[in-house]
Amino acid sequence: MALRSERSLDQTDWKIVRELQQDSRLSFNELGKRVGLSAPAAAERVRKLEDAGIITSYGARVDATKLGLPLLVFIQLRCAPDRCLFKTSSAEKFPEILEMHKLSGTHCAMLRVALSSMEHLEALQERLNAHGEHTTNVVTSNLFTRPIIDWEKPEVDLHPSVQQEWDRR
Known part of the structure; x- marks a missing residue:
């Protein structure tokens, strides 16, 4: 790391x-x-x-719920060959997607999505079907968010290899 x-x-x-x-x-x-x-x-x-x-x-950080987007979901996407979501489409066609991360492992991407309703989610899933398989996880509550990165002095016990990297800084 x-x-x-x-x-x-x-x-x-x-x-x-x-x-x-x-x-x-x-x-x-x-x-x-x-x-x-x-x-x-x-x-x-x-x-x-x-x-x-x-x-x-x-x-500015905004409250999606107050903007009429109370449903937050994470979608793991496994694109079919030659149908990668952002190679064959554009971000403008998926305004619901807040973030897209490329992944290693069984899925190629993780999407963080804000939606207005379950019907909105269903419509998005139908649009995503053209790109491959996906697994959807609905967020039931947010237990922790770290909007601020502050790693100047970690106050935790780090793995020895990570601690060595810190000591070299």
Whole structure:
């Protein structure tokens, strides 16, 4: 498991990343105050984090339920040869799909999907049938979400090989 990034983050970088994950609308003045930098220095650090590809975008998290999409499902997809979902179709044709991950193992992709109803799910499944087999899991409750990545100092016992990688950082 590789934990090393292409660019090493120091404590100040981690503070900036933490603060912007919590509130991406912070002004450079406020961000600087929170991390102990001037506004221009904070802006320069953020620019470097963006240039390094560590900060990739800014946005708002929304409540899909309040947008009329209360049903969250995960779909494991096993595409048929020559019918891969995003090779033979386009993302625009599947606006319900929030995320698609390529997988190893028996399924080729994992989809995270937000839907308005069970009827909506059934219609999506019918559209997916053209691409191959799929297994659907309906989320009954969300027990844990980690919207913020904060691995500067892990507070857990790591496997020795992972701990060695951390120690090399």
